[in-house]
Amino acid sequence: xxxxxxxxxxxxxxxxxxxxxxxxxxxxxxxxxxxxxxxxxxxxxxxxxxxxxxxxxxxxxxxxxxxxxxxxxxxxxxxxxxxxxxxxxxxxxxxxxxxxxxxxxxxxxxxxxxxxxxxxxxxxxxxxxxxxxxxxxxxxxxxxxxxxxxxxxxxxxxxxxxxxxxxxxxxxxxxxxxxxxxxxxxxxxxxxxxxxxxxxxxxxxxxxxxxxxxxxxxxxxxxxxxxxxxx
Numbered sequence: 001x002x003x004x005x006x007x008x009x010x011x012x013x014x015x016x017x018x019x020x021x022x023x024x025x026x027x028x029x030x031x032x033x034x035x036x037x038x039x040x041x042x043x044x045x046x047x048x049x050x051x052x053x054x055x056x057x058x059x060x061x062x063x064x065x066x067x068x069x070x071x072x073x074x075x076x077x078x079x080x081x082x083x084x085x086x087x088x089x090x091x092x093x094x095x096x097x098x099x100x101x102x103x104x105x106x107x108x109x110x111x112x113x114x115x116x117x118x119x120x121x122x123x124x125x126x127x128x129x130x131x132x133x134x135x136x137x138x139x140x141x142x143x144x145x146x147x148x149x150x151x152x153x154x155x156x157x158x159x160x161x162x163x164x165x166x167x168x169x170x171x172x173x174x175x176x177x178x179x180x181x182x183x184x185x186x187x188x189x190x191x192x193x194x195x196x197x198x199x200x201x202x203x204x205x206x207x208x209x210x211x212x213x214x215x216x217x218x219x220x221x222x223x224x225x226x227x228x229x230x231x
Contacts, residue, residue, distance in 0.1 A: 008077060018045040021085035021117075024065075024111050026054025027092035027129035029177035033060070036091060036179040037068045039120065043187070048085070050074045052097070054112045068144055076109050086191050088117050091182045092129035098154070101126075102143035118150055123189035125153045127182040134162045157179050 024030050040047055047069045062073045074080075090097065097111070106112035117124055126147070128199060134140050134198050135156075144154045155161035162178050 009057075018043070018087070019089045019114070020045050020047050020087045022049045022089065023052070023090040023093075023097075023114060023131075024049060024055045024075045024158075025052045025062060025090065025092055025097045025110075026058045026060075027093045027094050028058075029092040029129050029179075030055055030058070030060050031170060032177060032179075033091075034064065034068060035177075036089075036182065037065070039179060039183045040089075040186075041068070043183070046083075047071070048074065048083070049111060050110050051087070053108055054094070054096075061152065070080070074109070077221065085117075087123040087125070087186050088114070089123075089125050089127070089182050089186050090114065091127035091179065092177065093126045093133045095128070096132050097217075098126065098128060098130075098140065098143050101152070103145045118147075118152060119150060123153075125155065125182050125185045125189060127155045127179070129177065130156075130164050132166050135164060153184060154184055161184060172203050 022036075022040070024033055037047060048071055049065050049069055051062065051065075051073050053075070056062065056075060060073075065073050097114075099105075100107070101114050101118065104115055106115050114124070130140070144156060147154055157163065160180060160181060195220045
C-alpha cells in the first residue's frame with residue numbers, strides 16, 4: 001500500500017534532500033534506534049527526531065540521537081522543528097500511540113504532530129513494537145484498519161510487515177527489530193520507483209475450460225492420425 005498516493009503520485013515538499021520526521025515512542029527497540037538512523041542517513045535523507053515522553057522516560061539516549069542526526073531531538077513546542085517533512089516514520093511505535101492516532105487524541109506534542117500530519121496527508125509509515133496478544137483484542141486491529149483507511153501505512157502482517165509474537169526478553173535474546181521494513185516502506189512512499197516489483201499472480205483457469213481444451217487437442221490428434229492412415 002502506498003502512502004497517501006491512491007490515484008495520484010506523491011509530491012515532494014522540499015526541493016533539497018528528503019526530510020524525514022522520525023517519531024520515537026517508548027518501546028524497547030528504541031535502544032537500538034541508531035540502526036534505523038544509520039539506514040535512513042545512508043540514503044542521504046535528513047532526519048528530525050521527535051521523542052515521546054515515554055521514550056525519554058524509559059531511557060532514549062537523546063544526546064546520541066542528536067549527534068547522529070546533527071539536530072536537536074524535539075520533545076515539545078519549545079524546540080522548533082527544522083523543516084516540513086516529506087515523510088514521517090513512527091518507529092518503534094507502541095499500541096498506545098496507534099490508539100491515540102486512530103482516535104485523534106493529542107495529549108502530547110508527538111501525538112499532536114502525528115494527528116496534524118494525517119490531516120495534511122503527509123506520507124506516514126508506522127513500525128509497531130507490539131505483542132501478538134495485543135492483536136487478539138479486537139480494539140487494536142480496528143485502530144490499525146482505520147489508520148490504513150486514512151492512508152497511513154502500518155507495517156503489521158503480510159506482505160511487508162512484521163509478525164508479532166509473545167516472546168519476551170526474559171526468555172532469551174529477541175531477534176533484531178526489522179528497522180529496514182520502515183525504511184523500505186518510506187522510500188516507496190516518497191518515490192514509487194523504490195517500491196518492490198512483485199511478479200503478477202498467474203490466474204487459474206476454470207476446470208471446464210481446461211477440460212474443453214484437452215478434448216479439443218485429443219480430437220485434433222485423432223483426426224491427424226486418421227488422415228495420415230488414409231494417406
